[in-house]
Amino acid sequence: MNRWTVGDVSIHRVEETQLPAEIGQWLLPNVDPQSISVNGHQTRTGGIASGTHSFAMTSQGRKIVVDTGIGNAKTRDNPAWDHLQTPYIERLTAAGFAPETVDLVLLTHLHADHVGWNTTWSDGEWVPTFSRATYVMSHAEREYWSTTDVEVARAVMIDDSVKPLEKRDMLSTPRIPPAGLDITSEVRLIPTPGHTPGHLSVLIHSEGQQAIISGDALHHSIQLEHPEINASVDINADQAASTRFKLLTWAAEEQILLLGSHFPAPSGGYVRAEGKKFHFDPRG
Numbered sequence: 001m002n003r004w005t006v007g008d009v010s011i012h013r014v015e016e017t018q019l020p021a022e023i024g025q026w027l028l029p030n031v032d033p034q035s036i037s038v039n040g041h042q043t044r045t046g047g048i049a050s051g052t053h054s055f056a057m058t059s060q061g062r063k064i065v066v067d068t069g070i071g072n073a074k075t076r077d078n079p080a081w082d083h084l085q086t087p088y089i090e091r092l093t094a095a096g097f098a099p100e101t102v103d104l105v106l107l108t109h110l111h112a113d114h115v116g117w118n119t120t121w122s123d124g125e126w127v128p129t130f131s132r133a134t135y136v137m138s139h140a141e142r143e144y145w146s147t148t149d150v151e152v153a154r155a156v157m158i159d160d161s162v163k164p165l166e167k168r169d170m171l172s173t174p175r176i177p178p179a180g181l182d183i184t185s186e187v188r189l190i191p192t193p194g195h196t197p198g199h200l201s202v203l204i205h206s207e208g209q210q211a212i213i214s215g216d217a218l219h220h221s222i223q224l225e226h227p228e229i230n231a232s233v234d235i236n237a238d239q240a241a242s243t244r245f246k247l248l249t250w251a252a253e254e255q256i257l258l259l260g261s262h263f264p265a266p267s268g269g270y271v272r273a274e275g276k277k278f279h280f281d282p283r284g
């Protein structure tokens, strides 16, 4: 487990699983895995390394979890997601975030590998894992997925991981202004559209220090050296590339610790601009 300190806020990385190399290749089909070996970071022999994890923190007495991974025992088309079994809850609890103690669950977007642990199978139904939390997703994101014709697999995911929250009135879907929405005076939701229309990143700022959880605005550190490379699953490719470039420029200019939602451990680092490219300096 990695941990970073940003002013008064400690941010924990809580691992769910490492993903098979084929997932990295599927996400980033325009990346030659051989080219990553010269990147000097996050190389796993034979492919593009990636994983799923949450970031967990306490801000002003409120326990916050950002994104909830793939989840256990869910029926999914993607073989790497299907009927997963991991000790994620044990890890989260060991980090000090037992599910029943969590106040807020912030969801960067509505994809299967970010909302899975929203719910747990119990007594014949999917129930909220974080039993007393408010879950937060942008209004634009929820609206997009409720007004778009989705394939069966995605409808299954929404049924098992989002609707149980809505049934219990536990999902909040605020509209996010362009400048962002404060969740606490240290945690702000920032719109970073492109991967999905209502995609959010999470800025943590305290005592003059800053970190940003990038969600799927970035999938791998190779996209710092090549910010023009999109993921196969970016819904609006041009917007995703423009958002990524803006986010990296901002992180470089203001020395913001970048926390990648699919970057393998340590998953965090500082960004340095080098012309139109960026360099990643891992920390954690």
Ligand SMILES: [Zn+2]
Pocket (backbone or CB within 6 Å): 111, 113, 114, 216, 262
């Ligand atoms: Zn993802």
